[in-house]
Amino acid sequence: MTSLLSIGVVSILVSVAAFGYVMLQPELANLRSEQMKTEASGDGSQTTTSTPVYDAIERVLKTFGLKPFTEEELSLAGIKSSVTSVVATTLLIAFVAFAAGLALTGSFFFAFILLLAAPFLVKMYVGVRTSRRRAKFGLQMSETMSQFSSALKSGMNVPNALGSVAAEMEEPMGEELARIVNETRLGRDLIDGMKDTAARMDSADFLWVTEAVAIQRESGGRLSEILDRVTETIGQRNELRLKVQSLASEGKASAVILMGLPVAVGLLFLLINRPYMMPLFNTGAGKILMVISLVLYVLGGLWLRSITKVKL
Numbered sequence: 001m002t003s004l005l006s007i008g009v010v011s012i013l014v015s016v017a018a019f020g021y022v023m024l025q026p027e028l029a030n031l032r033s034e035q036m037k038t039e040a041s042g043d044g045s046q047t048t049t050s051t052p053v054y055d056a057i058e059r060v061l062k063t064f065g066l067k068p069f070t071e072e073e074l075s076l077a078g079i080k081s082s083v084t085s086v087v088a089t090t091l092l093i094a095f096v097a098f099a100a101g102l103a104l105t106g107s108f109f110f111a112f113i114l115l116l117a118a119p120f121l122v123k124m125y126v127g128v129r130t131s132r133r134r135a136k137f138g139l140q141m142s143e144t145m146s147q148f149s150s151a152l153k154s155g156m157n158v159p160n161a162l163g164s165v166a167a168e169m170e171e172p173m174g175e176e177l178a179r180i181v182n183e184t185r186l187g188r189d190l191i192d193g194m195k196d197t198a199a200r201m202d203s204a205d206f207l208w209v210t211e212a213v214a215i216q217r218e219s220g221g222r223l224s225e226i227l228d229r230v231t232e233t234i235g236q237r238n239e240l241r242l243k244v245q246s247l248a249s250e251g252k253a254s255a256v257i258l259m260g261l262p263v264a265v266g267l268l269f270l271l272i273n274r275p276y277m278m279p280l281f282n283t284g285a286g287k288i289l290m291v292i293s294l295v296l297y298v299l300g301g302l303w304l305r306s307i308t309k310v311k312l
Contacts, residue, residue: 054084061087068119069126076200077129078172086122094118104270107281110290133172134201140173141205142238145231148209152224158213159184176201191217205234248308255304262297 061067061084068090069083079086097118101111144165151161159181166177180193194210197203208230216223269277280286 054088057084057087057091068123073126073130076133077126078133079126079129086126090119090122093122104267105278105281109287110281113290113294134203137172137176137201138203138205138241139238140169141203141209142231142235144169144173144177145209145227145234149224149227149231152227158223159190172201205230205237208234251308255301255308258304259297259301262293 067083069086071083074081074083074086081089094115097114098111101114102108105111147165147168148161151164152158156164162177163181166174166181168174169177176197180190180197183193184190191210191214194213195207198207198210209227212226212230213223216226266277280290
């Protein structure tokens with residue numbers, strides 16, 4: 001047991017050192033921005049910024065055809081890091097989880113479960129970031145359409161009005177509108193770009209605005225008046241959405257407590273009464289119970305999420 005504890009502690013120290021090497025180097029802090037700024041030179045060559053660790057990860061992903069994340073997925077979540085950087089961070093989290101499990105329980109079985117769970121937790125984190133970003137996008141719709149309508153009334157055309165609003169709004173709205181404007185300047189149809197954004201952000205409200213712009217393009221009329229009516233409807237929907245969220249907040253808080261309580265109690269017992277918990281990790285029956293408990297824990301979490309999530 002002492003040897004396993006030593007191995008776990010050493011593994012944690014190694015993982016911390018690896019994290020410092022991979023993530024905290026000055027040239028890696030701007031890895032994403034440097035990659036985005038990469039330009040083809042006159043002879044067709046390209047300038048890139050990378051490290052041996054990142055190169056090794058990229059080679060492994062290409063060799064086995066693995067693609068745990070995509071640039072689009074990370075962009076939706078508002079994560080500015082590259083796919084390679086996120087994969088490197090995921091591997092480090094998995095290694096730290098394995099080392100911590102080994103140090104706390106002395107069981108390779110439990111440590112291996114934590115190792116496998118880490119990538120799923122990172123994937124879940126990306127999903128949560130995406131959901132929050134989409135929710136914020138929806139809450140910004142009313143203010144955005146008001147500014148859009150005002151810009152049109154001042155004499156701007158639709159692309160220029162969108163560009164003006166994009167410069168004024170915070171993320172994610174400003175970033176998504178800027179994407180539409182940039183794609184339009186490159187020759188893409190405005191309506192197609194707006195429909196793509198509505199699908200990306202899963203926003204029925206933005207789809208309404210897109211359809212209003214499309215109808216105005218085909219039949220004419222004052223788009224600002226149409227947008228004023230749409231803005232009023234969107235404002236009422238957002239007000240109702242906030243009321244529903246406030247009513248559901250108690251259930252969500254209860255779900256968080258119910259999910260966190262077993263983990264907190266288990267860690268507390270590991271710290272204050274370690275021998276009491278060891279049969280769960282060192283015996284066959286204990287390992288079976290742990291697996292069953294984890295499965296039920298995940299199912300319970302999904303069930304709580306489904307009953308506390310309200311979509312209008």
